[in-house]
Amino acid sequence: MSKKSKKKGAFIIEREYIDDQRIIEPEHLKLEEVDMSGRWGVLVLPRTIEEFNHSLYEEIKNHPRGRNIHKCWQCGNCTAACPVAEENPLFNPRYFIHIVKMGYKLELEKFKDYIYLCGSCGRCSEVCPKGVDPSGVMEAIGTVLRRYKL
Amino acid sequence: MSDMNTVKISDKEELEIKTEQAKLFERSMFAAKSHLSYGTVEEYLKMLRKMRELEKQGEIEVFHVTDEFEPVTVKTLSGREKKIPTIELWQHKSCGQCGHIPGYVTALYWIMSNLGIPYVDDTNQTSCTAWNYYGSGTSNPVALTAVFLRNMHVAWEKNAYPLIHCGTSYGDYKEVRFLLVMNRDIREKVRAILKKIDRDVVVPEELVHYSEWLHVMRDKIAERRKYDVSGVTVAVHAACHTYKLMPEDYTYSEDILDGIRPAPTTSVALALGAKVADYRNWYDCCGFGFRHILTEREISRSFAYFRKVQPIVKETKADVIITHDTGCVTTLDKSQVVPLAHGYKETIPVLSDSQFAALAMGAHPFIVCQLHWHIADWRNLLNKMGIDWERYKQDYKRYIEEIKKGLRKPDFIKPPSRRLPPRKNS
Amino acid sequence: MRTENPVLIIGGGPAGLRAAVDLSEMGIEVILVEKRNELGGAPVRWKYKTLAPMMRPTEEVMNPLIEHVEKSELVKVYKNSIVEEAKGNAGNFVIRIKNGLDNRVESLNVSAIIVATGFEHFDARIDPRYGYGKNPNVIGIHELEAMLKSGRVVKHDGQPPERIAFIFCVGSRDRATNPWCCTVCCGVSIKQAIELKEILPDSQIYMIYMDVRTFGLWEKLYWKSMEEYGINYIRGRVSEIYYTGEKLLVKGEDTLVRGPFEVLFDMVVLAVGMEPGQGTKQVAKALDLAINEFGFLEPKHPNIHHDSSKEGIFLAGACVAPMSVEEAIAEGSAAAMQVVKLLHRLAKPIEAR
Ligand SMILES: Cc1cc2nc3c(=O)[nH]c(=O)nc-3n(C[C@H](O)[C@H](O)[C@H](O)COP(=O)(O)OP(=O)(O)OC[C@H]3O[C@@H](n4cnc5c(N)ncnc54)[C@H](O)[C@@H]3O)c2cc1C
Ligand code: SF4
Ligand code: SF4
Numbered sequence: 001m002s003k004k005s006k007k008k009g010a011f012i013i014e015r016e017y018i019d020d021q022r023i024i025e026p027e028h029l030k031l032e033e034v035d036m037s038g039r040w041g042v043l044v045l046p047r048t049i050e051e052f053n054h055s056l057y058e059e060i061k062n063h064p065r066g067r068n069i070h071k072c073w074q075c076g077n078c079t080a081a082c083p084v085a086e087e088n089p090l091f092n093p094r095y096f097i098h099i100v101k102m103g104y105k106l107e108l109e110k111f112k113d114y115i116y117l118c119g120s121c122g123r124c125s126e127v128c129p130k131g132v133d134p135s136g137v138m139e140a141i142g143t144v145l146r147r148y149k150l
Numbered sequence: 151m152s153d154m155n156t157v158k159i160s161d162k163e164e165l166e167i168k169t170e171q172a173k174l175f176e177r178s179m180f181a182a183k184s185h186l187s188y189g190t191v192e193e194y195l196k197m198l199r200k201m202r203e204l205e206k207q208g209e210i211e212v213f214h215v216t217d218e219f220e221p222v223t224v225k226t227l228s229g230r231e232k233k234i235p236t237i238e239l240w241q242h243k244s245c246g247q248c249g250h251i252p253g254y255v256t257a258l259y260w261i262m263s264n265l266g267i268p269y270v271d272d273t274n275q276t277s278c279t280a281w282n283y284y285g286s287g288t289s290n291p292v293a294l295t296a297v298f299l300r301n302m303h304v305a306w307e308k309n310a311y312p313l314i315h316c317g318t319s320y321g322d323y324k325e326v327r328f329l330l331v332m333n334r335d336i337r338e339k340v341r342a343i344l345k346k347i348d349r350d351v352v353v354p355e356e357l358v359h360y361s362e363w364l365h366v367m368r369d370k371i372a373e374r375r376k377y378d379v380s381g382v383t384v385a386v387h388a389a390c391h392t393y394k395l396m397p398e399d400y401t402y403s404e405d406i407l408d409g410i411r412p413a414p415t416t417s418v419a420l421a422l423g424a425k426v427a428d429y430r431n432w433y434d435c436c437g438f439g440f441r442h443i444l445t446e447r448e449i450s451r452s453f454a455y456f457r458k459v460q461p462i463v464k465e466t467k468a469d470v471i472i473t474h475d476t477g478c479v480t481t482l483d484k485s486q487v488v489p490l491a492h493g494y495k496e497t498i499p500v501l502s503d504s505q506f507a508a509l510a511m512g513a514h515p516f517i518v519c520q521l522h523w524h525i526a527d528w529r530n531l532l533n534k535m536g537i538d539w540e541r542y543k544q545d546y547k548r549y550i551e552e553i554k555k556g557l558r559k560p561d562f563i564k565p566p567s568r569r570l571p572p573r574k575n576s
Numbered sequence: 577m578r579t580e581n582p583v584l585i586i587g588g589g590p591a592g593l594r595a596a597v598d599l600s601e602m603g604i605e606v607i608l609v610e611k612r613n614e615l616g617g618a619p620v621r622w623k624y625k626t627l628a629p630m631m632r633p634t635e636e637v638m639n640p641l642i643e644h645v646e647k648s649e650l651v652k653v654y655k656n657s658i659v660e661e662a663k664g665n666a667g668n669f670v671i672r673i674k675n676g677l678d679n680r681v682e683s684l685n686v687s688a689i690i691v692a693t694g695f696e697h698f699d700a701r702i703d704p705r706y707g708y709g710k711n712p713n714v715i716g717i718h719e720l721e722a723m724l725k726s727g728r729v730v731k732h733d734g735q736p737p738e739r740i741a742f743i744f745c746v747g748s749r750d751r752a753t754n755p756w757c758c759t760v761c762c763g764v765s766i767k768q769a770i771e772l773k774e775i776l777p778d779s780q781i782y783m784i785y786m787d788v789r790t791f792g793l794w795e796k797l798y799w800k801s802m803e804e805y806g807i808n809y810i811r812g813r814v815s816e817i818y819y820t821g822e823k824l825l826v827k828g829e830d831t832l833v834r835g836p837f838e839v840l841f842d843m844v845v846l847a848v849g850m851e852p853g854q855g856t857k858q859v860a861k862a863l864d865l866a867i868n869e870f871g872f873l874e875p876k877h878p879n880i881h882h883d884s885s886k887e888g889i890f891l892a893g894a895c896v897a898p899m900s901v902e903e904a905i906a907e908g909s910a911a912a913m914q915v916v917k918l919l920h921r922l923a924k925p926i927e928a929r
Contacts, residue, residue: 009448012446012448012449013445013446014445014446014449018449023448024492026492029488029491029492030491031487031490031491036487036488036491040488041488041491041492042448042488043448043451043452043455043488043489043492044448044449044452045452045456046452046453046456046457047835047836048835048836048837048838049830049833049835049836049837049838049839050837050838050839051839052780052782052808052837052839054780070802070803070806071802071803073802073809074809074811074832095832095833098832098833099833101808102808102810102830102833104833104835107833107835130799408704408710410704428818430818430820430825430838432818433816465820
């Protein structure tokens with residue numbers, strides 16, 4: 001019988017707070033004949049951001065519709081106007097722009113599938129005070145992520 | 151600081167950084183203005199004044215650090231001077247200590263006996279129950295205060311000054327003493343409880359953690375050093391419950407860690423001649439997190455390893471982590487097992503300051519310091535200290551065999567005889 | 577009433593200089609007392625390269641004022657000096673000026689007094705989290721100004737920094753240190769970031785801010801820094817700077833992702849705030865002026881800076897509240913105007929009053 005729980009780390013009491021990617025749950029783990037497989041050998045990797053990596057950001061800036069991403073100052077006007085964000089709390093154009101700019105890889109991996117939920121209605125670009133064209137930036141992020149098969 | 155004052159811009163030109171009007175760095179000034187855990191330093195000092203007033207009014211008895219306890223004065227974060235009793239101590243043990251790292255307390259007793267310091271190892275001590283409180287939020291201020299006062303009363307009866315081994319008991323007692331003094335309701339309720347067990351409200355003038363005792367005794371300890379530890383680098387972990395619960399009252403010293411971080415333990419290592427390494431997560435918890443070790447084992451151990459052990463090993467050349475609380479020694483030590491099984495390479499022995507000092511003074515690594523209970527490999531450390539642990543190991547094996555065969559009794563560390571008589575008719 | 581007495585100005589920074597220029601141009605004699613051995617106040621003392629928001633070289637703004645004062649026959653400058661004591665009242669104060677170098681004391685009669693003793697930088701050593709004065713390459717914005725002016729920004733090892741963080745609100749907006757906002761340090765930091773980027777185009781610059789307070793037209797700097805210079809902004813505060821022996825590990829939270837960060841930097845610039853310095857305290861004591869809860873000089877009316885708590889004594893510049901050079905200069909003029917008004921009133925026959 002496998003010692004792996006159905007959902008990774010399901011037994012962790014504060015499980016909801018921990019991203020899947022951070023949990024290492026070993027199927028087989030032994031040290032000096034002591035079996036630590038499954039629950040007993042779980043490690044949770046730290047979530048501290050250790051690097052700002054702007055490589056994706058640079059590529060998005062080179063995309064014709066992403067070229068104004070650097071103007072974003074995180075006011076949240078776009079998210080406030082976005083119909084998708086109204087429905088889906090995990091879709092947040094303001095947030096996507098930030099994590100791309102700062103290069104937070106773990107976060108990007110977590111949200112990669114949500115970026116495509118953008119309906120390209122352009123509401124955000126209408127309200128953006130800085131001319132970022134967030135709608136275009138969503139498209140640019142999607143394109144670049146696809147390029148990396150993320 | 152001096153070498154940072156100028157920056158070379160070119161071969162000829164230098165730029166001065168920080169020139170005029172350099173105010174003296176005053177940690178206490180920052181602290182005094184800071185709002186610390188319970189409010190301000192002023193509030194804390196107010197509490198101490200109120201304690202005196204209550205004593206004058208006869209409402210409480212204060213257990214003073216009289217000259218009989220040969221006190222030494224230290225400075226606390228609040229700038230206030232605190233009296234640390236040095237002899238005739240009542241050993242307030244820690245629950246986790248005896249179970250997880252028995253060498254911690256025996257090393258302390260051994261040091262005291264070695265220095266000829268009388269103390270009382272009382273069997274009539276109870277858990278402070280803060281374990282419940284911080285761990286799960288059960289218990290309540292009245293119950294915690296009652297347990298605190300009960301223990302203090304026992305010590306007072308014996309006329310020995312409480313020396314608190316556990317960081318949590320120490321932090322908890324500082325908190326409940328604050329509540330007791332500032333809150334009449336608690337005082338009345340507690341008095342009623344104490345009456346039922348024939349005891350009264352006796353509040354210690356000073357709450358003293360054993361690490362503070364080691365701190366003031368460090369020079370005497372260093373005098374009796376047997377092994378040269380100058381080749382040893384230690385990384386110090388200070389326990390949250392000793393210096394973050396009521397931080398106003400823990401020991402600081404201008405000449406140790408710039409007076410920014412607490413002095414004990416680091417001071418002991420330095421006095422013994424060891425090097426002290428700094429590391430990036432100095433202020434972080436050991437991972438115990440109190441409730442977390444119980445309910446969030448996975449996070450607790452991961453934190454201990456990834457935030458403390460790993461960076462210490464990777465970034466410093468430390469040979470050992472020394473710390474001063476039961477929970478910290480246990481967590482930092484035992485949490486290395488799972489990561490090592492996963493193939494992580496970084497590992498470092500973990501000792502209490504008392505164990506480290508006792509080893510340097512020539513205590514038996516197994517009979518006294520009981521290193522065999524520790525998980526992380528301590529052999530390199532002992533080699534570096536010049537301790538022939540192989541020989542001690544053989545010796546220890548023989549000792550155990552002889553006990554098994556009934557040829558001898560286990561060695562007990564006996565305190566030197568007391569000079570103070572217990573109080574009568576209490 | 578002796579309106580022919582000169583006017584005393586204490587403090588030779590932007591505010592005091594402007595007041596001296598205005599009064600002397602109106603033919604009024606001025607005594608200017610400056611504690612230090614040079615005129616110009618903070619911009620000269622700390623060698624500001626340019627002044628925000630228009631990034632004009634400091635000399636363009638300060639030199640005309642200093643030159644005018646030094647050349648004018650109507651302005652007598654006492655450097656290295658302080659005013660020890662002032663007695664009397666509007667129209668006739670008897671003051672004692674003490675030279676700090678030779679301890680010579682001189683007594684003079686003056687008709688009115690303008691206090692323009694400015695500010696001092698928050699000493700970041702008081703808040704140990706930054707390790708300022710201990711960690712190499714943790715510097716204040718005033719120190720960076722001097723480096724920018726010299727045209728070479730380098731670390732302690734002489735190498736240019738690659739990754740630089742600015743930390744806003746150091747010593748400001750914090751109960752443990754100074755609870756007020758220094759008003760200019762956001763703008764000044766941003767100005768410096770732009771200048772840094774011009775000197776070191778390949779550097780990466782991060783502004784760690786709680787709020788960006790580029791008031792009024794200073795906002796332009798903020799936009800420009802992002803849009804033209806690619807400077808990054810991280811919302812959060814820093815809990816600790818740890819020197820690894822090589823780099824500076826900055827610990828903070830990016831509050832927009834709700835996550836702690838620990839990232840290595842080569843240099844950290846602290847946007848140290850402004851506080852009423854020893855100089856202002858000294859004057860408050862010597863002249864017996866009211867100070868507010870923060871230690872700044874307290875004007876008689878909260879919305880009118882120039883009137884002090886005493887008749888005949890006027891206030892101008894950063895000794896009243898943190899402010900920019902442009903405001904300090906305007907306040908200098910405003911105080912000069914008040915002096916003229918007072919002298920005019922005193923010169924009139926008693927019955928006309
Ligand atoms: C790093 C930094 C950069 C800045 N850059 C800009 C900028 O780019 N643009 C901008 O608009 N503003 C800037 N400012 C703000 C600017 O420095 C102040 O607004 C301005 O200096 C205030 O002028 P002041 O005359 O009131 O005071 P100060 O410049 O402080 O001058 C006061 C003078 O009084 C003297 N003095 C003090 N006490 C006494 C005493 N008791 N007796 C005699 N003399 C005394 C002092 O020595 C000093 O010369 C900056 C501030 C900082 C902190
Ligand atoms: S509205 Fe524009 S500036 Fe504001 S967060 Fe969205 S993209 Fe950024
Ligand atoms: S274009 Fe996309 S991100 Fe913008 S408002 Fe519409 S759905 Fe939301």
